[in-house]
Amino acid sequence: MPDPLILGLESSCDDTAAALVRGREVLASVVMGQNALHAAFGGVVPEIAARAHAERLDLCVEQALDEARVGLADVDAIAVTAGPGLIGGVLSGVMVAKGLATGLRKPLVGVNHLAGHALTPRLTDGLEFPYLMLLVSGGHCQFLVVRSATEFRRLGGTIDDAPGEAFDKTARLLGLPQPGGPSVEAEALKGDEKRFRFPRPLLDRPGCDLSFSGLKTALMRQRDAITADKGGMTVQDRADLCAGFQAAVRDVLTEKTRRAIALYLEESPSQPALAVAGGVAANMALRAGLETVCAENGLAFTAPPLRLCTDNAAMIAYAGSELFARGETSGMDLSARPRWPL
Numbered sequence: 001m002p003d004p005l006i007l008g009l010e011s012s013c014d015d016t017a018a019a020l021v022r023g024r025e026v027l028a029s030v031v032m033g034q035n036a037l038h039a040a041f042g043g044v045v046p047e048i049a050a051r052a053h054a055e056r057l058d059l060c061v062e063q064a065l066d067e068a069r070v071g072l073a074d075v076d077a078i079a080v081t082a083g084p085g086l087i088g089g090v091l092s093g094v095m096v097a098k099g100l101a102t103g104l105r106k107p108l109v110g111v112n113h114l115a116g117h118a119l120t121p122r123l124t125d126g127l128e129f130p131y132l133m134l135l136v137s138g139g140h141c142q143f144l145v146v147r148s149a150t151e152f153r154r155l156g157g158t159i160d161d162a163p164g165e166a167f168d169k170t171a172r173l174l175g176l177p178q179p180g181g182p183s184v185e186a187e188a189l190k191g192d193e194k195r196f197r198f199p200r201p202l203l204d205r206p207g208c209d210l211s212f213s214g215l216k217t218a219l220m221r222q223r224d225a226i227t228a229d230k231g232g233m234t235v236q237d238r239a240d241l242c243a244g245f246q247a248a249v250r251d252v253l254t255e256k257t258r259r260a261i262a263l264y265l266e267e268s269p270s271q272p273a274l275a276v277a278g279g280v281a282a283n284m285a286l287r288a289g290l291e292t293v294c295a296e297n298g299l300a301f302t303a304p305p306l307r308l309c310t311d312n313a314a315m316i317a318y319a320g321s322e323l324f325a326r327g328e329t330s331g332m333d334l335s336a337r338p339r340w341p342l
């Protein structure tokens, strides 16, 4: 018996996506971003996002079916992000999924978006449970021990901004293009991380919680001091600010990962591993810090390819397939949930 063919839908933030996954094989993964729609507003506008999802989900499904060269009748189950996220978008996805499941008379599987991210290393690398996951994106930041497809132990997370959000705000404060992560990282390569002092928030406190909002305030203060002093910022000032900011994010995340690893190893994993996911996982300085701390503690380090690290529907289809295999399907009363902690 071949593995079941799962159609996955994702629409919880600003990416509309559909994918077809069979076992660990991604047959198609279509992602339609909305950056251009929200650019003028300086952030995702929920109403605009919801409308775009409603208009594009069917197109994504059609394109995914074409790419995978399969028909709707071949699909064995429909997996959909049922939260957490912007409620209008999540509702659009859930409604489309219910329509498909009813029309095709196929099972519906509601998936937690965070579980989708957390299970991706099993899709890409076949990681064995339990593994440690650091989820770092524009909206999320948490350490999880992934024990099974439905069991997650949260070790800590941000108490304010997510790191991607901090990168994006930093870019905005320095007049760099969005998304901020890649532009700040590019500037940081040319900068001196030691010239400006940035705090290392919460390092003096025990545990794995993080905080990033203070870094933005520190950056603003340093920028204003330079501007007041010299009447403007030079290219080098900006690069040095980016380098200092990024080093602070790297140091805090690396040190907190060290602590999370100690807690994780108490569970005596047979194949200890750390996986990162989320857009910020693309940051090379952060990766280098994480690789070092993994090597020191005997953990394998895994980072899924970026297209599967950022929001996509393949991760939802895959998580759906694990739930489906366990018989954990949803009824037609599946609700869209704006908040849904793991």
Ligand code: KG4
Residues within 6 Å of the ligand: 013, 136, 137, 138, 139, 140, 163, 164, 165, 167, 168, 179, 180, 181, 182, 185, 278, 279, 280, 281, 282, 283, 284, 309, 310, 311
């Ligand atoms: O996972 P993602 O695509 O979307 C969600 O947040 O759900 O993550 C996007 C975030 C943005 O804040 C972006 O600035 C950040 O990931 N990012 C980076 C890098 N590339 C993207 N942050 C730091 N360094 C990067 N190279």
Ligand code: ZN
Residues within 6 Å of the ligand: 113, 117, 137, 310, 311
């Ligand atoms: Zn996400």
